[in-house]
Amino acid sequence: MKKIFFATILFFGTATASLAQLSVGFHQSNLPFASIGYEINDRLMPELRIGTDVIINNFSPEIVLTYQFLNKPDYELYAGLGYRANTYRGPLLPVGFNFFPFEKKHFGFHLELAPMFVIESTTILRGSWGIRYRFSKD
Template identity: 45%
Template sequence: MKKGILLAFFSVVSFLAFSQTTVSFHQSNLPFIGVNTQLGERWIPELRVGTDNFVENLSLELVGNYMVKSDEDKQIYVGLGARVNFLDGLVVPLGINYYPFAKKDFGFHMEAAPIIAVNDGLLLRGSFGIRYRFLKE
């Protein structure tokens, strides 16, 4: 298991080194941090890791987001993904990123994401937080 996690980590880091990368923190009752990259004009895969819990309860999410609308200041997206360990199941995020400053690297976001848990039913998670883009010149 540890080898698999290390391999996945190094694969993600290698992949992100060649594209525009974004890191985020989502505050909610199930808070998490995310790392994503933009593929083309519309697709944004994101790896999310739960925070504020014990390591044995660490949850991972892998989400593929599609940008419905994008301009200089905001991005509206919808996605689909999977969640493992705590509340295993599907995740369906719908969110907005907003970059209000002149340099469009730091911004804010809000997201509503139903979690369709295999054994626990349906949970509607809402989150807000900050996002930082490592812009490439």
């Protein structure tokens, strides 16, 4: 757990020096989670995700790195690679869609599908939807 924490600090520290934009979000599903991430150069997004609606001992952090293949002013299509610790431990492959319908592109919605390759068990296909807020510089 300490290794994940220090890797996260290093990862986000590097991101802030690279023209980054902070965002926070919430994904609703059977395995809901809150997220905080940095959008680097409008394409790359490292993200720390923490499981919610669980006992504190099972909060299950995830580290995810996504790339926005399609980056338009109103929407983004992304895919990436990540790892989940604690409950349902193993790698995951998120693919998703962000949509920003308002004039100021701070608040938006997202949909995500992520196969989770659970080490102790079998593969889980997690679908989620939620909200995202970007703290942009404008």
